[in-house]
Amino acid sequence: VAIARGQAALEAAEAVAAARTAQENAARAAAAAAAAVPTGDAITAVGDSVMLASAAELQTTFPGITIDAAVNRGMYSAAGILAASAAAGTLRPVVVVGLGTNGPITAGELTAIETAIGPDRHLVLVNAFAERDWTPTVNTTLANFSDDEPYVVLANWHDAIAPRLDLLAEDRVHPGPTGGQVYADSIRSALEALASDN
Numbered sequence: 001v002a003i004a005r006g007q008a009a010l011e012a013a014e015a016v017a018a019a020r021t022a023q024e025n026a027a028r029a030a031a032a033a034a035a036a037v038p039t040g041d042a043i044t045a046v047g048d049s050v051m052l053a054s055a056a057e058l059q060t061t062f063p064g065i066t067i068d069a070a071v072n073r074g075m076y077s078a079a080g081i082l083a084a085s086a087a088a089g090t091l092r093p094v095v096v097v098g099l100g101t102n103g104p105i106t107a108g109e110l111t112a113i114e115t116a117i118g119p120d121r122h123l124v125l126v127n128a129f130a131e132r133d134w135t136p137t138v139n140t141t142l143a144n145f146s147d148d149e150p151y152v153v154l155a156n157w158h159d160a161i162a163p164r165l166d167l168l169a170e171d172r173v174h175p176g177p178t179g180g181q182v183y184a185d186s187i188r189s190a191l192e193a194l195a196s197d198n
Contacts, residue, residue, distance in 0.1 A: 043096060044066045052071065094122045104138065
């Protein structure tokens with residue numbers, strides 16, 4: 001009986017230790033996954049008025065994010081802005097570009113952005129939602145480019161907001177606060193996908 005009691009105590013201790021190890025491993029895995037998704041202080045965002053309208057939600061979702069967004073800005077302006085930031089030493093490891101709303105874009109403009117940010121940074125391209133002639137081509141160009149480049153990922157704002165037009169202003173382009181959160185969440189989803197690929 002005494003031996004059986006001692007054996008039971010050892011087995012119980014082993015079970016507790018195994019459970020503790022499993023919990024610790026799960027916690028470590030969760031922490032590693034969380035660390036893999038960039039935080040705001042690692043992100044530079046450049047965008048147009050849609051990003052500007054979503055700035056408060058981006059700041060809440062990614063505390064410390066740097067945002068340079070302006071009305072009527074087009075993709076052609078991104079490379080210069082980013083090159084200047086890189087030269088100043090202020091460009092962060094993850095770059096988010098949301099500049100498809102105001103006109104057509106070219107693959108050359110996207111390549112120029114890659115050149116400006118250099119080979120050691122990740123790029124998130126936010127696609128467009130606007131009832132404009134160029135929007136489908138813009139989104140196809142962004143999708144194709146992100147598919148072809150290993151350190152580029154697409155944030156699918158278009159598909160995220162399309163079923164929720166009530167979250168946009170009367171122009172059906174600019175989000176209010178809830179729509180701004182959808183915008184921020186689409187970027188978060190892209191960053192999660194980027195983290196899982198690396």
